Amino acid sequence: MTRTMPLWLLLTLQTAVSAASLVVEIVAGRMLAPHVGMSLYTWTSIIAVVLAGFSAGHWWGGRLAERPVEKALAWTGGALIAAALTTAIAVNLLRLVATPLLDAVGHPVWGIAAITMAVFFLPSFFAGVPAPVLAHVSVTRAAPDQQGRALGAMFAAGAIGAIAGTLLAGFLFISWLGTSATLAVVTATYVVSGLLLFWLARSAALKIAAIAALAALALSGIALATPSPCTVESRYFCIRTVDMSADPDSPVHLMVIDHLGHGMSARDVPTVMFTEHAAMLDELARRRAPRADFTSFFIGGGSYSIPRAFAEHGTGEIVVAEIDPAVTALAERDFWVDPDSVTILHEDARRALLTRPDQLYDVIIGDAFTDVVVPVHLVTQEFFELARARLTEDGTFLMNVIDYEDRLQALGSIVQTMRQVFPSVEVWTHAAQPDPGSRMVFVIAAGNSPSDFDEFSAPMPFLMTFGALGDRFVTQIAEARGQVLTDDYAPIDRLIGRPD
Known part of the structure; x- marks a missing residue:
């Protein structure tokens, strides 16, 4: 019973x-x-x-x-x-x-x-x-x-x-x-x-x-x-600090968010980048900036490697929108970031730009990722229109994109979408023949006018050369493989795909 x-x-x-x-x-x-x-x-x-x-x-x-x-x-x-x-x-x-x-x-x-x-x-x-x-x-x-x-x-x-x-x-x-x-x-x-x-x-x-x-x-x-x-388990991510130092007296740290590296910094050489995308973003921003003391806005902080380098170079105001305060805290603790050198907004970058209509920037850098994909609301035509509205007349919007050599659908779609908004859209990558089907790192530079150079070298820490893809080739990719992404429809996960 x-x-x-x-x-x-x-x-x-x-x-x-x-x-x-x-x-x-x-x-x-x-x-x-x-x-x-x-x-x-x-x-x-x-x-x-x-x-x-x-x-x-x-x-x-x-x-x-x-x-x-x-x-x-x-x-x-x-x-x-x-x-x-x-x-x-x-x-x-x-x-x-x-x-x-x-x-x-x-x-x-x-x-x-x-x-x-x-x-x-x-x-x-x-x-x-x-x-x-x-x-x-x-x-x-x-x-x-x-x-x-x-x-x-x-x-x-x-x-x-x-x-x-x-x-x-x-x-x-x-x-x-x-x-x-x-x-x-x-x-x-x-x-x-x-x-x-x-x-x-x-x-x-x-x-x-x-x-x-x-x-x-x-x-x-x-x-x-x-x-x-995890070194830190936040509301958003599993975050790890990995010691990559060859010399204990000259530390180098890698920040891993979930399962991917999101930035690397050396304590003693803050202006040296250690990844392709960071080297391109850093160099393109400074080369395309209208003046030495240019203002900048970062979509995503990560290890804060580039904001730290900008502060070392003595640029103008640096604003970082990093949604996760735990990422910032770890960057300050393990990646030698001085919080007084940057203005940090712990909120979504799109909202940060939307709610501050009076603030204009010479450079806006998009470097936010969920897995290998940019968050969907940061790759749409509506977002790019917002970003352009927050740029000065000679300002530049830079964005890191990852895609596969044999697909390029995500790259083509983002380029095609940016071309609806910006008069000039360039695609930069490592100046070397990629392996078939390999994952490639690109940086898209958009603004009112093109760059006055088509190649540059940057230390990461060894010297690497980067170049702009030809306009005809970029147009072919955009028209053949791309589609305009909107807030209503932006299947970026499917477009970037994954290797078989």
Whole structure:
């Protein structure tokens, strides 16, 4: 005979389990980012796998609901203990399978899907089991004239829990606890809920369930003790500082955001760039600027390598819009950035430009990336119109673009879009024959007039030569492979693609 189960208790269980399952879904994105980046493909895989797990769990839970209440509740408690165990091992399982699966699958997009399935399907499956069982119990235990209300309340509790879990994960848990501790909280929630169901069912397996629950908590402890891949885990990114120094007395640091390097700086040579895109952006900005003390606006801060170099050169006002304060804090701590040398705006760059109509700049530099893709709202015709409106008459808009030699659809589309706004659009890259299918780094320079040079060299730290692609070739790429990107339609993730 089961214990008394008031509706409020069933609703509480449903809310807690639903909240915990959605926390896992949100945390999954952060966990995958250091391995595969954060892109449309990542979130598509996460949502699809988690929903598949929920659906299969709901189906199995429906089968369990047909059993006597005591057995249904005990089996559901077992499912929650299994959810706790599979959640507890997720952190270390991901680190174990990520690289082998990516290598085995070959195609990066399917690799992301395979990793997500391996790590997050089972936690979602087991977390999906309780909903139909608890709903069935709530209806059968309710008075005949209140069964509809009970069922509606259970659905509402699931939705409220999902909302609460999403908000807690996004606004509280990840930034304050980190992924491992957040999953430990979820594991504990599943453990308590599962043991409560065993207790309600008066199940003889309660002691065995308690042992399994302790194992789940112990596995969570192991995950907590495992070093985090992040130097800083912020609301937006997993950020790492990697020491690249050849000489300990002359430090060089690389900033890695999620799984990609976003800038490198040397303490003793602030004007030397260490990446192709930074070398081109730095040199083109200073060469095209209308005066030595030019003003500049940066879309994205990263390691602040170029703003730091500009400050060393003694340019005019430097404004940086960096959405993540944690990135700035790490740049100040590990990348020798003097916060007094720049004006820092911790907000989205488009909004920063939009809300300051009276401020004009000689140079605007776009260097913001999510994975290898520029955020979609920063590559549209509407954004480029805003950027041009914030430039002085002789000002220049510079933008870093990554694309593949055998595709160039993203480059062509951005050029085609910029040409709707700027009279002059140039494309610069390393002056060397690229390997077939290789990833290429470009910088687009746009303004009212073209550059008065078509080649330059810059130290990074070895001397590298860069050149402007011919106008005819750029036009051919733009017209044959490009499309105008707008706020309504800008499929930049699909255009840049990924190598086969």
